[in-house]
Amino acid sequence: MSAAEEAQTARSARNGWLLSAPALVVLTVAAAGPLLIVVVYSFLLPGKYGNVEWGFSLDGWRGILWSKDIFTDEYVLADAHLTIFWRSVKLSVLTTITTFLVGFPTAWFIATRPASQRALWLFLITIPFWTNLLIRTYAMNEVLRSEGLMNTVLMKLGLIGSPLQVMYTDIAVFIGMTYVYLPLMVLPLFAAIDRFDMRLLEAAYDLYASRMQVLRRVILPIVKPGIIAGSILVFVPSLGAYVTPRVLGGGKQMMIGNFIELQFGQGRNWPLGSALSMALLVVVMVALLIYVKYANREQGHG
Amino acid sequence: MNAVNAVEARNTVKAFGQGDSAVRALDDVSVEIRKGEFFTLLGPSGCGKTTLLRLIAGFEMPTSGSILLEGQDITHLPPNRRPVNTVFQSYALFPHLTVAQNIGFGLTMQGRPAREVKETTDRMLALVKLEAMAGRKTSQLSGGQQQRVALARALAPQPKVLLLDEPLSALDLKLRKEMQIELKRLQTETGITFVFVTHDQEEALTMSDRIGVMSAGKLQQVGSAKDIYTRPVNRFVASFIGETNFLPATTVPGGVRLATGDVIELADQAGRSGAVTVTIRPEQLRLCDPAEAGALAATVRTLVYFGTDTHCHLELADGTEVVARLQSPADGEAGLAQGQRVGLRPVPGAARVVED
Ligand SMILES: Nc1ncnc2c1ncn2[C@@H]1O[C@H](COP(=O)(O)OP(=O)(O)OP(=O)(O)O)[C@@H](O)[C@H]1O
Ligand SMILES: [Mg+2]
Secondary structure (H helix, E strand, O other), rough: OOOOHHHHHHHHHHHHHHHHOOOOOOOOHHHHHHHHHHHHOOOOEEEOOOOOOOOOOHHHHOOOOOOEOOOOOOEEEEHHHHHHHHHHHHHHHHHHHHHHHHHHHHHHHHHHHHHHHHHHHHHHHHHHOOOOOHHHHHHHHHHHOOOHHHHHHHHHHEEEEEEEEEEEEHHHHHHHHHHHHHHHHHHHHHHHHHHHOOOHHHHHHHOOHHHHHHHHHHHHOHHHHHHHHHHHHHHHHHHHOHHHHHHOOOOOOOOOHHHHHHHOOOOOOHHHHHHHHHHHHHHHHHHHHHHHHHHHHHHHHH | OOOOEEEEEEEEEEOOOHHHHEEEEEEEEEEEEEOEEEEEEEEOOOOHHHHHHHHHHHOOOOOOEEEEOOOEEOOOOOOHHOOEEEOOOOOOOOOOOOOHHHHHHHHOOOOOOOOHHHHHHHHHHHOOHHHOOOOHHHHOOHHHHHHHHHHHHHHOOOEEEEEEEEEOOOHHHHHHHHHHHHHHHHHHOOOOOEEEOOOOOOOOOOOOOEEEEEEOEEEEEEEEEHHHHOOOHHHHHHHHHOOOEEEEEEEEEEEEOOOOOOOOEEEOOOOOOOOEEEOHHHHEEEOOOOOOOEEEEEEEEEEEEEEEEEEEEEEEOOOOOOEEEEOOOOOOOOOOOOOOOOEEEEEOOEEEEEEO
């Protein structure tokens, strides 16, 4: 390599990062910027008609778990908030488990179809994604409401005498979220099962494993990365779900997402809303970090 | 008969597909594999070797007929309840387990105590000389090492029969020779009945106690390597194992008359008369003086030097081509020239009548 060429290579290496400058600007403005605003707002005072007033305060953060007693002005644990957090976690966990239980056989079915049919099945699974989330959720409303599809069918079959009151309960939210997030579980599971070497099934079966043992000792451990990816993809958006609990849970069965929205709307407590958003983000991040650490260690040691 | 066979297939038929498009992968196969023997299934691609093995392992059910293990009918037992293990061509090692865990898998699944699993695993690791690799993931092993793990894994539960489906075909020639010796050693040391599948005739001849030659879903002949080489029952077996010459002939009392008009004496006409095919191995033809009584007249066409041997391609009087394998003389000169007229004489007893 000539000296001139060498200098050229060195220069392009030195200046190469400039090419990624636009991406860096976009990332800063689009991701870090808004996040920074939320962080700053969470330490300010609430404005009378929404918005914030300048002045440092920890009330936003304190408000996550404690609220001021109207009569005594003392801070007491906010039961209502805890109920909302608990419902969010409970429904998200339930949704994750159910999407796995439904999604695993589905993904297995698709992965074991002939290659020519697989694309069609995957397309069918992703069809709901082509529709707006709000419309899908209202469709679920049509299914679940008193005079809806589910109750009509069950009554026609004579299985129930009067309509089941599912709408505006945790169950409706849970069913809705399971429906909405199912594809997010199926796709990573499919990717993992598709890579799974089916000949291992015969090997395990040959070595005295029962069908249950084949599933537990061979299939599940090998497709575990897909299970974890699917669970994260379902759990994280479930925890912050807004539309589904809003439409199917009515105003009462709030989840964290609705609670945050409330602070920016009627509640007129932007600092609390900001602090809640940040807290949710931190919880999710910590959970992911723990998982990444755990997954790496497992891979290192075998 | 007190010696019960290790495995027995009785009139097994296996058809894939329905109606006219059905493929008969196995067409009425019956075979008895003795306890403790190294039995090889040999045949060209697609002849049904894997299918027979899968029926014994339990991965497939026969369309008709039955499979017996030590005299017991196991036709309808699932694979996990048959004391039979398989070494797969692809090895099919569990990628999420270590070498030791792979080897212990069968025992663990059988619910043996942890201590026994550990002891047996250690013994197996020593048997296949992989002690140093016990804690490794199988993806970190070479092809030959993976092969050994697959063997140890299948041997660990001490199956009554070990099935091996072309286990050496993925290895290079040198490793393959080593593993052939290794396999034979393992079989002798463990005393387990091996059913080994290959389409490599040399592998079959050198390793097996007995060989079953298959073609087109049928078992053509079963016997020792020597039996099959020296007394092939039909044209397929004679040509698939070793090289041979086929000569058209008709039977005459006490022998056969070749198309050239020469008569070869034969003790055994295989119970046939009329038009037959005679086979003579190339190494059982001798050159002699063309004037000698009873010699077949032939003309030398080509000579191919192979070191210890020289292959001499000859043409008989009626135009039939035959090959004679001659030992190369010390000075390497066969003393033959193209176009030379010679006499050809089969070693007594070398010519055999075979079915077409
Ligand atoms: N699952 C199946 N479905 C349909 N046909 C099959 C199936 N398995 C095997 N066959 C057919 O049965 C015949 C025998 O197959 P088999 O795999 O037993 O051959 P093989 O002797 O093991 O050949 P190779 O040396 O190539 O492995 C073949 O014609 C094959 O196409
Ligand atoms: Mg095969």
